[in-house]
Amino acid sequence: MATEKTMGKPNQQVFSDTLLDLAQNDKDILVVTSDSRGSGKLVAFGETLPEQIVEVGIAEQNLVGLSSGLAAGGKKVFAVSPACFVTIRSLEQVKNDVAYSDRPVCVVGISAGVSYGLLGSTHHAIHDYAVLRCINNIDILAPADNFETEQVLRALVEHPRPAYIRLGKQAMPNLHDPATAIFEIGKAIQVRPGTDLTIISIGEPTPHAVDAADLLAKEGISCRVISMHTLRPFDRDALMDAALNTRAIITVEEHSVNGGLGELCASTLMQEGIQIPFKIVGFPDEYTINGDQETMFKHYGISGEGLAETARKLLGVRI
Amino acid sequence: MNAHELRLKSIAYRKTILEIIHRGGAGHTAGSLSCVDILNVLYNHIMNITPENFNKINRDHYIQSKGHSVEALYTVLADQGFYSRDELLEGLNQNYSKFIGHPTRKVPGIEHNTGALGHGLSVSVGLALAGKLNGYTYRVFTLLGDGELAEGSSWEASMSAAHYKLDNLVVIVDRNTLQITGRTEEVNGLEPLADKFTAFGYAVRQIDGNNVEALADLLGTVPFEVGKPSLLLANTVKGKGVSYMEDQKAWHHKVPTDEQLATALAELDAARLELEGIR
Numbered sequence A: 001m002a003t004e005k006t007m008g009k010p011n012q013q014v015f016s017d018t019l020l021d022l023a024q025n026d027k028d029i030l031v032v033t034s035d036s037r038g039s040g041k042l043v044a045f046g047e048t049l050p051e052q053i054v055e056v057g058i059a060e061q062n063l064v065g066l067s068s069g070l071a072a073g074g075k076k077v078f079a080v081s082p083a084c085f086v087t088i089r090s091l092e093q094v095k096n097d098v099a100y101s102d103r104p105v106c107v108v109g110i111s112a113g114v115s116y117g118l119l120g121s122t123h124h125a126i127h128d129y130a131v132l133r134c135i136n137n138i139d140i141l142a143p144a145d146n147f148e149t150e151q152v153l154r155a156l157v158e159h160p161r162p163a164y165i166r167l168g169k170q171a172m173p174n175l176h177d178p179a180t181a182i183f184e185i186g187k188a189i190q191v192r193p194g195t196d197l198t199i200i201s202i203g204e205p206t207p208h209a210v211d212a213a214d215l216l217a218k219e220g221i222s223c224r225v226i227s228m229h230t231l232r233p234f235d236r237d238a239l240m241d242a243a244l245n246t247r248a249i250i251t252v253e254e255h256s257v258n259g260g261l262g263e264l265c266a267s268t269l270m271q272e273g274i275q276i277p278f279k280i281v282g283f284p285d286e287y288t289i290n291g292d293q294e295t296m297f298k299h300y301g302i303s304g305e306g307l308a309e310t311a312r313k314l315l316g317v318r319i
Numbered sequence B: 001m002n003a004h005e006l007r008l009k010s011i012a013y014r015k016t017i018l019e020i021i022h023r024g025g026a027g028h029t030a031g032s033l034s035c036v037d038i039l040n041v042l043y044n045h046i047m048n049i050t051p052e053n054f055n056k057i058n059r060d061h062y063i064q065s066k067g068h069s070v071e072a073l074y075t076v077l078a079d080q081g082f083y084s085r086d087e088l089l090e091g092l093n094q095n096y097s098k099f100i101g102h103p104t105r106k107v108p109g110i111e112h113n114t115g116a117l118g119h120g121l122s123v124s125v126g127l128a129l130a131g132k133l134n135g136y137t138y139r140v141f142t143l144l145g146d147g148e149l150a151e152g153s154s155w156e157a158s159m160s161a162a163h164y165k166l167d168n169l170v171v172i173v174d175r176n177t178l179q180i181t182g183r184t185e186e187v188n189g190l191e192p193l194a195d196k197f198t199a200f201g202y203a204v205r206q207i208d209g210n211n212v213e214a215l216a217d218l219l220g221t222v223p224f225e226v227g228k229p230s231l232l233l234a235n236t237v238k239g240k241g242v243s244y245m246e247d248q249k250a251w252h253h254k255v256p257t258d259e260q261l262a263t264a265l266a267e268l269d270a271a272r273l274e275l276e277g278i279r
């Protein structure tokens, strides 16, 4: 049952701590940055392992193309840059030089989603799931908490392959007990059991989904919460189980409602012939409001109360 | 505006930049201080851009490619009467406000949405080319960071600018030799920068980019050569005007504390008194 959530670190801090730990024992691990080591929390990495960091300056296309070449030369490469730039500015390099050419580069998008808040749309990455979903041969991962972040990274170092990891800037609450939780790329984790409805969440909205489940529990509504940390390979079974064993599905993502987790779930269900009350929560197809991440989340219903209200409406419950 | 008035303006602008960043709790402090003398001279001495003619096409145009130094631009636009200083002071970096951390066209006086580096030059080239195609007399001014020059698009745009002989285009590089990680020459070497720009077809000039008098004189002579785009390498100091911020990479995106703000404002007031000869 609902254990008190403890506060962790920003996922990008966990990423850099874990990578430093791994790289100290593996000379082939390289970090490539584009004037982004500060925001990527990689200053300590650069000072400790100066031979294992490559700087290219403010040149994100070069960052990804060069990383592909380093991978071709036998290196295990992590190309780290703000998600907003590395998934759009460098998209052709990601498509051709990483995915299509099948080079095991891990593209790491930092300060992802709307982490950059009031820096505005140029700095938001709410398109990345959509564009990458249309490109074959690259895993898409967005860990929700520190545990998932560390596990994703360890798995990718063990089995390097084309991958994209999306990481946010804020400290994240811990969602899992590292002693008992099991992490596998492509296998969703159930954070809360439930029978009335399911919230399927990816990335930083996941703690809000848990909050919603807690609120709903007080009203006698049993809400399952699934952390869908991997968008590709997609855990179809977790979705189907939710569709068959609960009465409604809400998806939530720090992304446009177009082309992300929600539409992936919707099209999967539809092609299985399943009809179920269903709602995609994310950023609508319009100029978003100006605000910090918290304000934007709240405004667009990515909050415990917002998701609980969506759930009540979907189930036809009045309080 | 004469040199003395321009110097006083620069001091007033620096104070506003620091005040709005302090109040808003975020901002690209040092980069705004490094380029504000350039913006001062452009808006008060060189360009014919006013709130009254802003909706017309045949007036000068300014596109700030290094969008992160938006606080300098907001400050100068407030002084030009596009909105009030109070509105800016209260609005910068607030939820639901239009004064966000990069330029957007929702703010009066702003010509183009920037913030992702390496876009402004291409757009400026297009605007300058449209001017030629339409037979307009306007000029297009654009400001780039030096770290920003690593973006390949800057060099693609430069080739177009020379190819179309855009002598109505003035490119100014804020050469403060710093970017986030450190010195440009250590991060991704740019030198010999003037030679590179010359080879790409610009008429190149170099100047102390924090000297308003020199800037006013030189920018008054554009185009530097007929038939070529003009490029001004403005040698500046990042954080200029506040002793403890000058040439310090740490101030790229840092907000002064109450105490630091007070020290900075006192320094700037002292500089003003000295200028006014009232000491």
Ligand SMILES: Cc1ncc(C[n+]2csc(CCOP(=O)(O)OP(=O)(O)O)c2C)c(N)n1
Residues within 6 Å of the ligand: A034, A035, A058, A085, A089, B030, B031, B032, B034, B066, B068, B115, B116, B117, B118, B144, B145, B146, B147, B148, B149, B174, B176, B178, B179, B180, B238, B252
């Ligand atoms: C395409 C892109 N990549 C990265 C950034 C993040 N960023 C903002 S400012 C900056 C450093 C800019 O350095 P420089 O161009 O020298 O500007 P200045 O020193 O004048 O502040 C970086 C990397 C960005 N805004 N856009």
Ligand SMILES: [Mg+2]
Residues within 6 Å of the ligand: B145, B146, B147, B174, B175, B176, B177, B178, B179
């Ligand atoms: Mg610079």
